[in-house]
Amino acid sequence: MHDNRPINLDLTTLKFPVMAITSILHRISGILLFLLFPLMIYFFEMSLRNAGTFAQLHAWLETCLLCKLVVWGFGVAILYHLLAGLRHIVMDLGYGETVEAGQKTSALILALTIGLSLLLGIWLW
Numbered sequence: 001m002h003d004n005r006p007i008n009l010d011l012t013t014l015k016f017p018v019m020a021i022t023s024i025l026h027r028i029s030g031i032l033l034f035l036l037f038p039l040m041i042y043f044f045e046m047s048l049r050n051a052g053t054f055a056q057l058h059a060w061l062e063t064c065l066l067c068k069l070v071v072w073g074f075g076v077a078i079l080y081h082l083l084a085g086l087r088h089i090v091m092d093l094g095y096g097e098t099v100e101a102g103q104k105t106s107a108l109i110l111a112l113t114i115g116l117s118l119l120l121g122i123w124l125w
Contacts, residue, residue: 018106018107018110019103021106021110022084022087022106026085032077036073036074037074039070040074072120075124076113079113084109091105
């Protein structure tokens with residue numbers, strides 16, 4: 001028996017449809033939220049503890065690029081996860097279940113996320 005299927009499937013050569021990209025990014029954003037949530041809770045707790053820790057957190061966010069990138073990354077992840085989750089809820093209600101609607105809403109989610117991410121970055125910097 002001669003088998004012509006590839007032995008090692010190279011995922012980097014595949015062309016994913018926009019709906020698959022949206023789904024994969026939704027999962028990645030969920031993982032990112034899970035990993036960054038404890039740090040965001042710590043930042044929130046610092047901001048509420050007293051004026052000294054609030055000033056320290058403010059100084060970190062003013063001077064530490066990594067801290068600002070983490071806050072921006074968390075914001076982008078939560079924006080994307082929220083938008084993609086709302087899209088899934090609407091589809092679960094029976095709207096936009098066709099392939100064409102799925103492609104359009106996936107592209108819309110990606111475009112909205114890029115635009116809102118840029119606005120969030122401008123606001124943070």
